[in-house]
Amino acid sequence: MNDFQKELILNLRKFCQNSIESHMEHDDAEGRFRMEIFQGLGDYGVTGVTLPEEFGGANLSYLDYSYILEEIASASVPYAVTVSVSGMVQSILMDFGSRAQQEQYLPALTCGKEIGAFALSESHSGSDAANLKTTAKKVPGGYVLNGTKMWITSGGIAKTYIVMARTGGEGAKGVSAFIVRDGAPGFSFGKAEKKMGWKTSPTRELIFENCFVPEENRLLEEGQGFKVAMGGLDRGRVAIGAIGVGCAQRALDESIKYALTRQQFKQAIFDFQGLQFMLADMATETESSRLLVKAAARSLDSGSPNSKLCSMAKLKATDTAMRVTTDAVQVLGGVGYTAEYPVERFMRDAKVLQIVEGTNQIQRVVIARHLKKEYEHHA
Ligand code: CAA
Numbered sequence: 413m414n415d416f417q418k419e420l421i422l423n424l425r426k427f428c429q430n431s432i433e434s435h436m437e438h439d440d441a442e443g444r445f446r447m448e449i450f451q452g453l454g455d456y457g458v459t460g461v462t463l464p465e466e467f468g469g470a471n472l473s474y475l476d477y478s479y480i481l482e483e484i485a486s487a488s489v490p491y492a493v494t495v496s497v498s499g500m501v502q503s504i505l506m507d508f509g510s511r512a513q514q515e516q517y518l519p520a521l522t523c524g525k526e527i528g529a530f531a532l533s534e535s536h537s538g539s540d541a542a543n544l545k546t547t548a549k550k551v552p553g554g555y556v557l558n559g560t561k562m563w564i565t566s567g568g569i570a571k572t573y574i575v576m577a578r579t580g581g582e583g584a585k586g587v588s589a590f591i592v593r594d595g596a597p598g599f600s601f602g603k604a605e606k607k608m609g610w611k612t613s614p615t616r617e618l619i620f621e622n623c624f625v626p627e628e629n630r631l632l633e634e635g636q637g638f639k640v641a642m643g644g645l646d647r648g649r650v651a652i653g654a655i656g657v658g659c660a661q662r663a664l665d666e667s668i669k670y671a672l673t674r675q676q677f678k679q680a681i682f683d684f685q686g687l688q689f690m691l692a693d694m695a696t697e698t699e700s701s702r703l704l705v706k707a708a709a710r711s712l713d714s715g716s717p718n719s720k721l722c723s724m725a726k727l728k729a730t731d732t733a734m735r736v737t738t739d740a741v742q743v744l745g746g747v748g749y750t751a752e753y754p755v756e757r758f759m760r761d762a763k764v765l766q767i768v769e770g771t772n773q774i775q776r777v778v779i780a781r782h783l784k785k786e787y788e789h790h791a
Contacts, residue, residue, distance in 0.1 A: 417476060421483050427456055428487035436488050436612070440757055443611045445569060450494060453484070454524015459495055463502050467514060468522035474647075474709040478654040482702075485658025486665075489761035490613035492658060493768075494527060496651035497565045501528025501574050504589075504644040508631045513591060517572050529570035530648070531561040531592075531618055532641050538563075539774050541576075542584040542638055546620060548577035554627045555579070555590065557620040560602065565768070567616025568601045570594065575618070576641050579634045589637035591629040598623030609760030645769055646717045649726035652769045653705040656729035659765065660698040663733075663740035663758050667691060670744050670753070687743065694736045701729035720782035727775040730765035737762040 413421065431452050439446065453459050461477040463469020477499070485492035502521050505514055520526040537543040546559025557577050564573075573592045580586030592599055602617025631640050668691060671682035681687050708725035711718035737759035741748040748755050766772045 413479065417479055420476070421479055424456065424458065424480060424483050427452065428484060432484070432487040432491055436754070436757070437751060440611045441751070445490075445494075445612050445614055447569070449491060450527065451524050453491070453495060458484070459498060459524035460502060460518075460522025461499065463506060463518065463522045467506075467518035469502075469518075470522075474650065474712040475706060478650065478657075478705050478709045481651055481654040482658035482661065485655040486662040488612065489655060489659050489758065489765070490610045492655045493610065493613055493652075494566055494569075496648065496655060497530055498528040498570070499651060500530055500644050500648035501572060503647045504530075504574050504631070504640055505591075507643055508589070508636075508640045509591075510628075512628065513631070517591060521572060526571040527566050527569055528572045528574070529564055529566040530641075530644065531564050531567075531573050531575040533562050533564070534560065535562050539771055541641065542587065543582075544576060544578060544587065546575070546577040548579045548588055548590060548625070550579065551624070555588075555625050555630070557590070557592070557598070557623040557625055559620050561618040561620075563605065563615055564618050565610075565613060565615055567618055568604065568614050573618065574631070574640070574644070575620075576637045577620075579637075584638035585635050587637040587641070588634045589631040589640040590625050591631065592620075592623065592625055596623055596625065608763060609757070610764055642719075643717075646719050646722045647712060648769045649722045649775070650705060650708045650712060652765055653701070653708065653722075653725035653729035656726075656733035656762070656765050657698060657702045657705055659733040659758050659762050660694070660701065660729070660736040663737040663755055663762075664691070664694050664698055666753060666755050666758075667694065667740045667743040670748075681743075690739055690743065694739055697732045698736055701725075701732040704728050720779055723770070723775040723778040726769065727772050727779070730762070731772060733762040733765050734759075 457470050458480050460469040461472050465471045481492050521528050532541050534544050548555040548557050571594045575590045575592045576587050578586050579588040598621045600619045602619050605615040674681045705725045708721040711721050740755040741759050747753055
C-alpha cells in the first residue's frame, strides 16, 4: 500500500468500527439494513470509488477499490456487497451507457444517495444466464417487460436496476439490457428471501407485469445485453474477490487474537503446533488470494480487463473465505459457534460468496474456456 492508501484505509477502518461494526450483531439477528450506514459510506467517498469526478466519483483505481472493499468487508460482508453491486451498476453505466444516461443516473449512485442493483438471474436461469425468459416486447416509444427476476441483491432498497430481458430469439444474442427505476408502473417486488447469511443485505424477487420502459433506457443496441452483463460481471467478480479477502482476513485476525489468549493444558493454544499449522495455512491462503485480487484489479486498471484473471480472483478468494472462516470457528471452538464472537457470522456470510456473480463452478468454466483458447491459439 502507498501512503495515500494507508491513510484512506486507516480512516475508513475508524468509520467501519464506529458506524458499522457496532450494529452488526444486532442487525444480523434482526435482518435489518440501514440506509444511513450506506449514506455514511457515501459521505466518506467510497460508494463511487472508480468513477470519474465529473459524475461524482472518487476517480480512484480498482486497486484502491479492492483495499476499500476489503476493509468494509472485514466489518460487514453485506455492506461491502451493497457497495460492490451498486459499483457494478455504475461501471455498466460508465462502460455501456450514453452520455445522457450517465448524467441522469450516475451522480445519485456515486454519492451513496441511491443504490444500484443488477437483475440477470431467474428461477430457471442462474448459471445458464443466456437462457433467461423475461421478455421486452417492442412497442411505440419503448418496450414492455414481463417476467420475474430472482435473488436480486439490494432488491427493494435500490432505485436503479440494470435488467436483462429478451428482445430477440433464443440465446445470448437475443438479450438486451435496460435501466429500470423503482416506481416504474408494472414493476413490483416479490418475496424477500430468508437466508443463511447476508442478513443485512435484502435479497428480493423483481416482478415485471407489463412494465413500460422508454427506449432511451436501453443500454447499447438490442441484442447486446449479454455482453453488458458479462462485462459488468468481470468487474463485479474482482470486487467479490476483494470482499472474500476482507472476510478471510477478519476471521484470521479473530483466530490469532483468540489463540494467543485462550489457555488450555497450561499454555496458550497458539503454542500447539496443530494450531500453528492451521493458522499459517489460513494466513498463506488469505495472502495469496489478496495477491490474485490485486493482479485482477490491475488488469481492470490497465483498461483491458482479463476475464480469466477476474474469474481466478473470485474463485480463489471466495473459496479461501469459506475455508478460513470455517477454520476460524474451529480455532475458537465452542464460543466460535456462538454469536458471542463474530466468526460464525463471517462463516455464514462467506458461503454465498462462492455462489453469487457466477458460482465457483462457473468461474472454473470461464477459466478453462480461456485456457482452451490460449492453447488452441498457440498450437
Ligand atoms: N465480456 C464480454 N463479452 C462476453 C464475456 C465477457 N466477459 N463473456 C462472454 N461474452 C460474450 C461472448 O463473446 C459471446 O458473444 P459472441 O457470440 O458475439 O462472441 C456471448 O457473450 C455469449 O458467450 P458464451 O457463448 O460464452 O455464453 P454461454 O451461454 O456459454 O455462458 C457463462 C457463459 C460464462 C456460463 C455465463 O452464462 C455466466 O457467466 N453465467 C453465470 C451467470 C452469473 O454470473 N450470474 C450472476 C448473477 S448477478 C449476481 O450474483 C450479483 C449479486 O447479486 C451479488
